[in-house]
Amino acid sequence: MPIRAPRICGCGKAVPPGGRCPCRATADAERKARFDKTRPSARARGYDxxxxxxxxxxxxxxxxxxxxxxxxxxxxxxxxxxxxxxxxxxxxxxxxxxxxxxxxxxxxxxxxxxxx
Known part of the structure; x- marks a missing residue:
C-alpha cells in the first residue's frame, strides 16, 4: 500500500500525513486565548x-x-x-x-x- 508523502506547511516545515505543524497548533492556541478574553463568563451567559x-x-x-x-x-x-x-x-x-x-x-x- 502506498504511503502518502508529507505536506509542506506555509512556514516551510514538512508535516507527516495526518499530523499538524507546531506553528499551526501555536496559532490556534493563541486565537482561542484571544477569544476567551472577550467571552463573557458562564454566569453572565445565563448558566447560573x-x-x-x-x-x-x-x-x-x-x-x-x-x-x-x-x-x-x-x-x-x-x-x-x-x-x-x-x-x-x-x-x-x-x-x-x-x-x-x-x-x-x-x-x-x-x-x-x-x-x-
Missing amino acids: SDWKSARIDFLKAHPLCRCGAPATVVDHIKPHKGDNAIFWDRTNWQALCRHHHNSTKQRLERRATQGA
Whole structure:
C-alpha cells in the first residue's frame, strides 16, 4: 500500500500525513486565548444556579443521549445567543453525552456559522 508523502506547511516545515505543524497548533492556541478574553463568563451567559437546577431536572427526565450513552449535557438545539426566551425554552433542549456535545454538535454549529 502506498504511503502518502508529507505536506509542506506555509512556514516551510514538512508535516507527516495526518499530523499538524507546531506553528499551526501555536496559532490556534493563541486565537482561542484571544477569544476567551472577550467571552463573557458562564454566569453572565445565563448558566447560573437556576440553570443548574433545571439542567439536573432535565437530565433526570432524559437520562440517555441519542447514542444510548448516559447524558451529561443539556444542549440547546437552536443556539440561544443570549436570547433568554430561547435559552429557557425546554422544547429547544436535548440531552447529549459529552462526546456528542463536544464533537458532533460543535462541528455542526461551526458549519452553520461559516455558511451564514
